[in-house]
Amino acid sequence: MPEPVRFDEEFLADPVCAYARLRAAGPVHRAESPDGAPIWLVTRYAEVKAGLGDPRLSLDKAHSSGGYRGLALPPALDKNLLNLDAPEHTRLRRLLGRAFTPRRVEALRPEVTRIAEELADALPAEADLMAGYAVPLPITVICVLLGVAPADVAVFRTWTDAVLMPTDAEATRDAMRSLYAFVTELIAAKRAEPGEDLLSVVAPDLTDDELLSAAFLLLLAGYENVVHVLGNGFHELLTRPALRTAPAESFVDEILRHASPAQLAIRRFPLQDLEIGDTTVRAGDTVLLALASAHRDDTVFDAPDTFDADRPDNPHLAFGHGPHFCLGAPLARLELEIGFDTLLRRFPAMVPAGDPVWRSTFRSRGPAALPVILRA
Numbered sequence: 001m002p003e004p005v006r007f008d009e010e011f012l013a014d015p016v017c018a019y020a021r022l023r024a025a026g027p028v029h030r031a032e033s034p035d036g037a038p039i040w041l042v043t044r045y046a047e048v049k050a051g052l053g054d055p056r057l058s059l060d061k062a063h064s065s066g067g068y069r070g071l072a073l074p075p076a077l078d079k080n081l082l083n084l085d086a087p088e089h090t091r092l093r094r095l096l097g098r099a100f101t102p103r104r105v106e107a108l109r110p111e112v113t114r115i116a117e118e119l120a121d122a123l124p125a126e127a128d129l130m131a132g133y134a135v136p137l138p139i140t141v142i143c144v145l146l147g148v149a150p151a152d153v154a155v156f157r158t159w160t161d162a163v164l165m166p167t168d169a170e171a172t173r174d175a176m177r178s179l180y181a182f183v184t185e186l187i188a189a190k191r192a193e194p195g196e197d198l199l200s201v202v203a204p205d206l207t208d209d210e211l212l213s214a215a216f217l218l219l220l221a222g223y224e225n226v227v228h229v230l231g232n233g234f235h236e237l238l239t240r241p242a243l244r245t246a247p248a249e250s251f252v253d254e255i256l257r258h259a260s261p262a263q264l265a266i267r268r269f270p271l272q273d274l275e276i277g278d279t280t281v282r283a284g285d286t287v288l289l290a291l292a293s294a295h296r297d298d299t300v301f302d303a304p305d306t307f308d309a310d311r312p313d314n315p316h317l318a319f320g321h322g323p324h325f326c327l328g329a330p331l332a333r334l335e336l337e338i339g340f341d342t343l344l345r346r347f348p349a350m351v352p353a354g355d356p357v358w359r360s361t362f363r364s365r366g367p368a369a370l371p372v373i374l375r376a
Contacts, residue, residue, distance in 0.1 A: 005031035005041055007362035015263060015365065016305070019043055019293035027277030031288070034362060037066065039267075039286040040279070045297035045317075047277050048265075048289045053322025057268035057287060058085050064269045065284025074180060080213035082221070082266050086323065095205045096214055096327060099145075099198040105330045108144070112335055115140045116342040126353055129343075129370040134230035135161075137339050138223050141331075146183075146215055147190060147197030156182065164224055165359075179219075180212075187211045222328050228261030228366030229332075230339050231356075235259075235367055236307060237344070238352045244344055246309035248337040255336075256318035258307045260292040261366055265320065291317050292365070349375035 005011070011018045022029055027044040042048050051057055060083060081092055116137060123132050139160055143153045159182070162168075162175035187199060187208055194200035198218070199211055206214065233255040237243055243251065268287045273280060281287060295316055296304040302311075319326040326332070343350070350372050359368040 002030070004038070005029050007031075007034055012360045012362065015292060015360070016296065019290060019296060022290075023293055023297060026279075028279040028281070033286075037286065039288050040276070040281050041288050041290055042276060043290045043293040044277070045294040045300045048291065048294035049317060049321050051268065051276065051287065051289045052265060052317060052320055052324065054274075055086065055323075056271050056274060058271050059083055059089075059266060059268060059324070060085050061267075061269065063271060063284060064286065065282070066286060076209040077180075077213050077216045079209065080217040081324070081327070082217060089323070092206075092210065092214075093323075093327060095202055099201045100327055100331060102330060104201075105334055108141075108331070109334060109338070111144055112141055112338050113342070115144075116338050120342055120346045123374060126371070126373050129234050129372050130227070130231055130367055131369070133343065134227050134234065134339070134370070137230065138226040138335055141335055142218055142222055145198045145218065145331075146186065147195050147199055148186065152182075160219060160223065164219065179216075183212055183215045184208070187215075218328070221326070222332065224364060225261045226332055226335055226339075228364055229255055229259075229336055231367040231370055232259035232261060232365075233336070233340055234343070234370055234372075235356055237340075238350065238370075238372065240307070243307070243309055244348065248341055249333075250311065250314070251309045251340065252333060252336045253314045253316060254307060254309050254311055257295045257301070257311075257314055257316035259365075260295050260316075260318060262318070262364055263290065263292040263361075264363055265289040265291055265317075347374040347376060351375065 005022065022041070022043045027042060027047045029041045029043065031039050031041040033039055042051055081089060081096070084092065119133050119136055119140075127133075136157065139157050140153060143156055148156050156179075159175040159179045162171050163179060166172040187203070190197065190199040191203055194203065199215065202214065203211060229252070233251070236255065236259070265288070268289070270281055270283050270285060270287065272283050275281075276287070295301070295318075298304050300315065319329040319332075353371040353373045356367040356371075357369040359366055
């Protein structure tokens with residue numbers, strides 16, 4: 001059998017080319033995660049889309065035959081939508097969906113706009129767009145959603161940065177403990193005095209542990225991906241100024257496809273032996289669906305390596321497919337469209353001030369630093 005795919009420095013330096021070679025060789029490949037665990041990597045669009053909607057591929061790691069561990073979360077945080085199957089997933093999704101109705105999301109537009117404008121106001125003439133804008137925008141929106149008091153936003157951001165972009169293991173553990181305690185107290189406060197925030201809206205129907213897991217899911221899923229889409233999008237806008245007149249909605253869709261922030265969908269475990277493509281995958285094996293690879297499949301997308309902000313048909317899978325389609329997709333779109341529009345309107349002639357610094361792992365890809373000179 002061929003050697004397993006390894007997410008080594010060569011792979012991570014140019015994942016677009018690496019995935020192109022894999023698609024040409026077949027739809028499914030043996031691979032190893034960075035910690036050496038065996039996985040199956042699915043690379044072609046048809047099989048990735050089918051896998052996203054297949055109920056025989058479980059998200060519950062209890063079905064792993066290899067003792068999969070993943071993130072070391074406290075038990076109260078583990079029972080979230082990214083780890084559950086129907087019917088429990090269906091129940092929680094229906095209840096949490098009440099906080100993400102089109103009316104509620106649209107009602108956030110003025111607040112998201114205010115946050116983006118204030119961040120733009122605070123940027124110096126020579127700035128790092130990641131640190132000054134792309135990172136604080138989504139986390140500040142999340143604070144609004146959770147009903148975090150304005151006076152607590154700064155310390156909340158300190159903890160979330162340590163957890164979501166870790167540089168020191170001990171600091172990450174301390175930040176997780178602080179976040180856990182803070183959100184626990186926040187839930188108690190919302191039960192005592194409900195407001196219009198997400199926790200207050202869904203609190204009557206959820207246990208404290210379910211509220212905790214929902215809050216942390218919002219942090220995990222609603223923060224890093226938005227940061228990377230903003231970073232990847234601004235990188236395109238800086239290197240290709242002609243894109244600055246593209247319609248915001250189609251530009252966002254093309255960034256989600258062309259520069260997939262999440263390289264892989266969350267791991268899945270077959271409930272029975274399955275045929276995926278031409279490969280038999282055993283029950284309990286770990287399966288990773290490569291979104292970034294599917295988005296460059298030339299059987300679905302014309303000229304897939306070309307960034308086309310006017311692409312007429314763009315069935316990307318960045319928000320998933322099927323019963324696990326991203327619950328917060330409308331909010332993410334709102335943040336992204338406002339995020340790009342605000343900065344382009346304020347600084348239409350911005351230019352690069354140096355090379356970006358890339359944060360690339362086998363799971364995600366985006367700039368860690370994006371130096372610019374801001375010009376009106």
